Amino acid sequence: MSKAAIQTLAQRFPDAVQDAYEGVGGDDCAFVRKERIAEVCRFAKEEPSLLFDMAPYVTAVDYLGVEPRFEVVYQLYSTRHNHRIRLRVKVPEADATVPTVTSVWRGADWFERYCWDMYGIRFPGHPDPRRLYMYEEFVGHPLRKDYPLRGRQPLVAERDVPDLYRGPGPSGRD
Amino acid sequence: MSTENKAMAPPAAAAPDPLEAPFPSRRMMINLGPSHPAMHGTVRSVVELDGETITDLKLDIGFLHRGFEKSCEQVTWTQVFPYTDRLNYVSSVMNNVGFALAVEKLCKIDIPDRAKYLRTITSELHRMCDHLTLVGALGLELGAMTVLIYAMEARDFLWDRLTEICGARLTSNYVRVGGVSRDAPEGWQDKVLATLDRAAELRGEIDKLITRNRIFLDRTRGVAAVPRADAVDLGFTGPCLRASGEPYDVRKAAPYLVYDRVEFDIPVGANGDNFDRYAVRMEELAQSDRIVRQCFEQLPPGDIAIDDVRYVLPPKPEVYGTIEGVMAHFKIIMEGIKVPAGEAYSYTEAANGELGFYLVSDGGGRPYKIGVRAPGWPMTAALGHMVKGALLADLVPTFDTINMIGGEVEQ
Numbered sequence: 047m048s049k050a051a052i053q054t055l056a057q058r059f060p061d062a063v064q065d066a067y068e069g070v071g072g073d074d075c076a077f078v079r080k081e082r083i084a085e086v087c088r089f090a091k092e093e094p095s096l097l098f099d100m101a102p103y104v105t106a107v108d109y110l111g112v113e114p115r116f117e118v119v120y121q122l123y124s125t126r127h128n129h130r131i132r133l134r135v136k137v138p139e140a141d142a143t144v145p146t147v148t149s150v151w152r153g154a155d156w157f158e159r160y161c162w163d164m165y166g167i168r169f170p171g172h173p174d175p176r177r178l179y180m181y182e183e184f185v186g187h188p189l190r191k192d193y194p195l196r197g198r199q200p201l202v203a204e205r206d207v208p209d210l211y212r213g214p215g216p217s218g219r220d
Numbered sequence: 221m222s223t224e225n226k227a228m229a230p231p232a233a234a235a236p237d238p239l240e241a242p243f244p245s246r247r248m249m250i251n252l253g254p255s256h257p258a259m260h261g262t263v264r265s266v267v268e269l270d271g272e273t274i275t276d277l278k279l280d281i282g283f284l285h286r287g288f289e290k291s292c293e294q295v296t297w298t299q300v301f302p303y304t305d306r307l308n309y310v311s312s313v314m315n316n317v318g319f320a321l322a323v324e325k326l327c328k329i330d331i332p333d334r335a336k337y338l339r340t341i342t343s344e345l346h347r348m349c350d351h352l353t354l355v356g357a358l359g360l361e362l363g364a365m366t367v368l369i370y371a372m373e374a375r376d377f378l379w380d381r382l383t384e385i386c387g388a389r390l391t392s393n394y395v396r397v398g399g400v401s402r403d404a405p406e407g408w409q410d411k412v413l414a415t416l417d418r419a420a421e422l423r424g425e426i427d428k429l430i431t432r433n434r435i436f437l438d439r440t441r442g443v444a445a446v447p448r449a450d451a452v453d454l455g456f457t458g459p460c461l462r463a464s465g466e467p468y469d470v471r472k473a474a475p476y477l478v479y480d481r482v483e484f485d486i487p488v489g490a491n492g493d494n495f496d497r498y499a500v501r502m503e504e505l506a507q508s509d510r511i512v513r514q515c516f517e518q519l520p521p522g523d524i525a526i527d528d529v530r531y532v533l534p535p536k537p538e539v540y541g542t543i544e545g546v547m548a549h550f551k552i553i554m555e556g557i558k559v560p561a562g563e564a565y566s567y568t569e570a571a572n573g574e575l576g577f578y579l580v581s582d583g584g585g586r587p588y589k590i591g592v593r594a595p596g597w598p599m600t601a602a603l604g605h606m607v608k609g610a611l612l613a614d615l616v617p618t619f620d621t622i623n624m625i626g627g628e629v630e631q
Contacts, residue, residue, distance in 0.1 A: 069562070069563065069564060070325060070328070070560075070562050070563075070564045071325040071328075071566070073564065073565060099453065100452050100455055101455060102455055102457065102574055102576060102593060103565070103576050103578065103591070103593035105578055105591035105593075107563075107588075107589045107591075108589075119563075119565075119578060119591075121565055121576065125466055125468050128473050128474075132565060151453055151455065152453050152454050152455075152602075152605075153453060153455025153456075153598045153602075154455070155601055156597060156600075156601040157597075164289075177282075178281070178282065179281065179285040179630060179631070180285070181282070188287060188290055189289055189290060193290075195290060195294055
């Protein structure tokens, strides 16, 4: 459905939009070089034949053990043309920064904060680069694959309360 | 004589009315929440006030963050369903459906027609529950307690019907990969139709009480208006986007289940203010009613899940009677269903907007990544933008009309 959209992008940015493919269920996707993502998105929003005026979802994935390790995934939608594409940006661990797209779609604000909070990917130029869910004193990024499932970082020290059902205090709990 | 002179003097224009004189005001920061009786859920909002007018608002969320994605990465694909119930706990079947469709997209499964209809019926009933909650709470916030009572009555009747098919009022856990978990019980259809009649009556009562009520109109019209261009740019979906005049509904734009086989309309607002968000929901209640009735007319007999032991548990007589049955059961329970490696984004129209699941599978029995695009996310993010210039008293009703559900937004 939106193969034409991907083609337009690939023609306009031959060195930035690469490896276009059709995903499961007919989703049209492409990889974008991370330095150019803001530029590509700006074009995708403004070009009359594309008009991707909404970014419904931006998220990240941690492919631990694969280089580059992270990926930021942008779902774009055009209310005018009713078509969708998915742009994937590979992000190496050593330089985990991606240019922000909040200047293109204001709706990307919290999604990028989420990516920083959960995966530790920085978005230079973001107007409010705080954590989204966790507190500022939190160390690490919980959705990284090397963050332990039961890692506990209480903001206020946990009290050692004997628990009849779950055994001794916080050290042995969970 | 003197009184005559007074009467002749020009009216108050020269001397300002002391009642209208501006009070000296200064900037004030107040903290609403995280635990405040008027806030929905535990959300902290730092409000900057000039008198009673909001000049800035910052939201601090995460108090309900339970690590949904991290938890889901540790369990099998089937075990994720109870977790999705807890995303939007007012309309849990829709989360089940959204997740099931995403997994089925990766597995390339097409489910039987009867399962599709049952999913649609339960989804629409839950959509009604969600909208009724919102309308009732909005009434409550603006001083119309009766509205809440009517809405809760209708919602509880609907939840009773859902209990009869799912086994639980809130956390339904009804849908499975490849179908649904159980068929409609005997006589369920008539009960649901009777409940819909009662819900329509109650909806009529609510409509009569507040839709033309002077106080309600004054408090909601023109409050927290979001123009269409802003709503799209901010990533609004669902009733909030439609209230701003953009007729985008996933059920029409990319039909799934049986939404292309039933007739329904998409209500659209004009101003995107609190009143429009309320009115769109009221009309969607009527449209959901229509969809459910049509689904019952079309409901075909047949299986409620695909017949494929790679995805669906075999029937119990087979499990207890044959070795193949035991093995299939064991494999699904212990290892989880095998979802082909790959990634997919699937989106459905939940009660508050587009509910998207971005799944990454490495081919194993457990999800590698489950990204949830919660419908209420962008609206909550935009709250500060929406209430700028509104009165402090309008913050809570606005918070209600965007229907921020902590379970899904904070995951």
